Amino acid sequence: xxxxxxxxxxxxxxxxxxxxxxxxxxxxxxxxxxxxxxxxxxxxxxxxxxxxxxxxxxxxxxxxxxxxxxxxxxxxxxxxxxxxxxxxxxxxxxxxxxxxxxxxxxxxxxxxxxxxxxxxxxxxxxxxxxxxxxxxxxxxxxxxxxxxxxxxxxxxxxxxxxxxxxxxxxxxxxxxxxxxxxxxxxxxxxxxxxxxxxxxxxxxxxxxxxxxxxxxxxxxxxxxxxxxxxxxxxxxxxxxxxxxxxxxxxxxxxxxxxxxxxxxxxxxxxxxxxxxxxxxxxxxxxxxxxxxxxxxxxxxxxxxxxxxxxxxxxxxxxxxxxxxxxxxxxxxxxxxxxxxxxxxxxxxxxxxxxxxxxxxxxxxxxxxxxxxxxxxxxxxxxxxxxxxxxxxxxxxxxxxxxxxxxxxxxxxxxxxxxxxxxxxxxxxxxxxxxxxxxxxxxxxxxxxxxxxxxxxxxxxxxxxxxxxxxxxxxxxxxxxxxxxxxxxxxxxxxx
Numbered sequence: 001x002x003x004x005x006x007x008x009x010x011x012x013x014x015x016x017x018x019x020x021x022x023x024x025x026x027x028x029x030x031x032x033x034x035x036x037x038x039x040x041x042x043x044x045x046x047x048x049x050x051x052x053x054x055x056x057x058x059x060x061x062x063x064x065x066x067x068x069x070x071x072x073x074x075x076x077x078x079x080x081x082x083x084x085x086x087x088x089x090x091x092x093x094x095x096x097x098x099x100x101x102x103x104x105x106x107x108x109x110x111x112x113x114x115x116x117x118x119x120x121x122x123x124x125x126x127x128x129x130x131x132x133x134x135x136x137x138x139x140x141x142x143x144x145x146x147x148x149x150x151x152x153x154x155x156x157x158x159x160x161x162x163x164x165x166x167x168x169x170x171x172x173x174x175x176x177x178x179x180x181x182x183x184x185x186x187x188x189x190x191x192x193x194x195x196x197x198x199x200x201x202x203x204x205x206x207x208x209x210x211x212x213x214x215x216x217x218x219x220x221x222x223x224x225x226x227x228x229x230x231x232x233x234x235x236x237x238x239x240x241x242x243x244x245x246x247x248x249x250x251x252x253x254x255x256x257x258x259x260x261x262x263x264x265x266x267x268x269x270x271x272x273x274x275x276x277x278x279x280x281x282x283x284x285x286x287x288x289x290x291x292x293x294x295x296x297x298x299x300x301x302x303x304x305x306x307x308x309x310x311x312x313x314x315x316x317x318x319x320x321x322x323x324x325x326x327x328x329x330x331x332x333x334x335x336x337x338x339x340x341x342x343x344x345x346x347x348x349x350x351x352x353x354x355x356x357x358x359x360x361x362x363x364x365x366x367x368x369x370x371x372x373x374x375x376x377x378x379x380x381x382x383x384x385x386x387x388x389x390x391x392x393x394x395x396x397x398x399x400x401x402x403x404x405x406x407x408x409x410x411x412x413x414x415x416x417x418x419x420x421x422x423x424x425x426x427x428x429x430x431x432x433x434x435x436x437x438x439x440x441x442x443x444x445x446x447x448x449x450x451x452x453x454x455x456x457x458x459x460x461x462x463x464x465x466x467x468x469x470x471x472x473x474x475x476x477x478x479x480x481x482x483x484x485x486x487x488x489x490x491x492x493x494x495x
Contacts, residue, residue, distance in 0.1 A: 011418075011436045013482050013490065018168055020469070020479040022144060022158070026116040029071060030179040030269050031078045034110035035086055042090040042108075049104050050095065061103045071111070073176045079105030114154050114177060114269050115146035118449055120471035123286040123393055123458030125298060127159060128319055138162045138462045141265065141320065142170075142469060143284045143300070144477060145457075153280035155270040155302075157320070162462050166481055174267045178260065182273055186256035186324070187217045192369065193250065199329040199370070202246045206230070206237040210247060220251045249275065253313075256324045265320050273325070276304040276311050284315065285339045285457045287394035292344065299368070301328075301338040301351075312338045312353075314368065330371040332363055339394045339458075340368070341402070341427070350427060352377070352404065354390045360406070362428055378420065378430060384410040384437050385418065392417055393458030396466075397424070400488045401431050405468070407455055408437065415453040416440045417470060421491040432491035439470060439480060448473025 035042060052060070069075045083105030087094055095101055127139035139161050146156045156177075160170035190211055197207045213226040227247055231238045238244055253274045259265070272281055282303040289297050300315035312333050317323040328338070334355045341350040351363040351371060361374040380389045385408025392405035402422040407415055416437030423429040439454050446452045456470040461484060469479045 011434050011438050011490065013438055013486060015439060016166065016481050018166075018479045018481060020168055020170070020477075022119045022122075022477040024115050024118050024475065026113045028115050028146075028156075028173075028177045028269075029111045029113050030177050030271065031072060031075075031082075032110050032112045032179075032271075033082050033085055033108060035089065035108050039090045042086050043092070045107050046087070046090065046092060046104060049100065049107065052103075054097070054100075057097075057100050057103050061099050061106070064103070064106045068106075068111075071176075073178060076102055078109060079103075081105070082108040112148060112271075114148045114156065114271070116148045117151065118147040118475050119144050119156075120147075120474050120477055121145040121283045121455055121457050122469035122471065122477050123284055123300070123456070124460045124467065124469055125286045125288050125458070126460065128296070128298070133161060134163065136164045136463075140168075140460060140467075141286075143286055143457070145282055145284070146269070147280075151280070152272065153282045153305075154272065155281050155284055157265045157268060159266055162467065166465055168467070168479060171266060174264055176267060177269050178263050178267050179269045179271050180257045180259060180263075183256045183258040183322070185219065186254075187219055188223070188251065188254065190214055190216050190218065192367075193254075196250055196254075196327065196329050196369070197247060200246055200250065203237065203243055206243050207247075209234060209237055220248075223251055224248065250327065253327050254325065256322065258323075259321045270323075272304075274304070276306050276313065276327070278305075279307040280305040282310075283336065283457050285337075285391075285393045287340050287342050287458070289340065290343050299340050301340060303336045310336055312336070326369055328371060329369055330365070332361075332371045332374045337390045338371075339391045341395055342397060345425070345427065352391045352395065354388070358388045360389055360391065375428060377422075377428060378433070380408065381433065382408070382435055384408050384414070384416050386410060387413070392456045395422065395427070396459065396461050398461070398484070398488060400492055402427050403461075403466070403488070403491075405438075405456065405459055412452060414441070415455055417454055417456060417468070419487060419491060421488070432493065434490065438482070438487070439468065441473065445472045445478075448475035450474035 079102040083101045086108040122144050124140050124142040127141045133139050142158045144156050145153050147153045162168050194211045210226050210230050227244050284300045284302040286300045289299050298317050304311045304313045312328045314326040338353045348364040349368050353361050360378040362377045363371045363374045365371050380386050387409035389408050392407050395402040395404040404420045406418045417439040418434045418437045420433045421431040441454050453473045454470050459468040464484050465481045466484050467481045
């Protein structure tokens with residue numbers, strides 16, 4: 001077969017591809033619980049391990065440690081935790097011998113390679129810590145969608161510095177990948193929690209009664225006790241189990257994670273934690289959101305996938321150490337690709353979205369968790385985006401307007417990256433739109449898990465350049481940069 005090298009028409013912008021490459025890596029492993037077959041199987045495994053003579057327990061555990069201890073920061077602690085989880089599930093008492101507990105825990109542990117299939121769909125923002133950065137440079141933090149066994153996606157991060165001469169150097173990762181777990185001290189705001197329950201169509205009488213029993217801020221355990229107490233006192237408010245289940249479900253979906261004090265963000269893995277995310281956390285779109293008082297909160301919209309449906313959710317953090325995950329509510333909190341503007345406009349939060357799977361929309365809200373209305377921003381206009389158009393992350397503010405990167409889907413499901421410019425005060429007004437894509441897959445980039453795709457979840461401006469990390473055919477990640485004045489001139493031509 002003769003291969004022809006063909007590239008469709010492009011914008012003509014001088015796109016500089018950088019020597020950056022993030023590939024799938026089966027060596028980045030984390031530990032996960034491995035409990036199959038339910039209580040009966042757990043009891044069978046426990047009986048077998050408990051039947052081993054002590055000498056054999058020591059010998060087998062030594063072999064396990066030799067094979068796995070160097071791959072994880074504290075494998076004994078993992079084994080202890082998983083032993084406790086499995087025995088509690090089977091309603092069994094833990095053995096007094098620590099090594100026997102550790103060996104039991106090893107049978108209820110598995111390694112999961114988080115990026116064995118792909119490392120793609122990146123987003124970048126300025127790092128919250130810019131100390132010791134060389135003059136003229138900028139430290140960045142990049143999120144990536146890591147996909148492993150079973151096509152389950154999680155979030156990983158990389159840090160680096162944009163240096164002089166438009167080069168980008170990324171920091172090396174440590175020897176261990178570290179999963180993070182939910183923090184038990186998450187506190188919920190009653191006013192917001194109540195509104196979300198009403199939005200879920202849970203009986204208002206039951207909601208009011210439970211909320212009245214709680215303080216303005218409460219923990220999940222306090223919520224749990226209030227639900228039980230209210231059901232006992234007023235069972236008529238809970239005619240169906242779904243009422244109490246829904247109240248608890250909302251708490252589990254709005255959770256908090258906290259990085260270990262000694263963990264580097266590049267080593268952390270945010271693995272799916274909730275029912276909504278059971279089959280993956282996908283396509284995080286990071287944005288540094290600046291409030292009117294100058295404080296910055298890093299938000300990230302992402303897609304939660306439970307195996308049957310996709311739901312948009314929101315990540316929130318000030319420092320990438322303590323991170324909160326929120327459900328997004330409202331009749332327009334739908335589908336994939338919601339991207340938050342980096343500041344309020346006329347006092348409102350603004351979101352770019354694609355609620356119908358085909359066109360770009362703008363949404364406005366007074367509360368970042370609720371999105372009720374949407375207005376059409378832009379429909380496919382050019383052949384390279386006739387199938388659908390969507391955003392490629394949050395808009396970037398420039399003196400000329402809001403720079404919004406887009407992705408278009410054209411013939412043979414080919415994805416390209418384009419750009420639009422929106423009015424700063426009225427982002428519903430389109431100033432300019434590239435009539436040809438800015439980035440298209442090269443011959444080498446078009447091969448992969450999903451061929452003919454380039455895609456990004458967020459870019460970053462530094463000095464006079466736009467830096468665009470982008471995924472290659474849903475497999476790997478690279479980066480390009482382009483002159484910002486040149487791009488803006490192209491978008492404002494004929495203004």
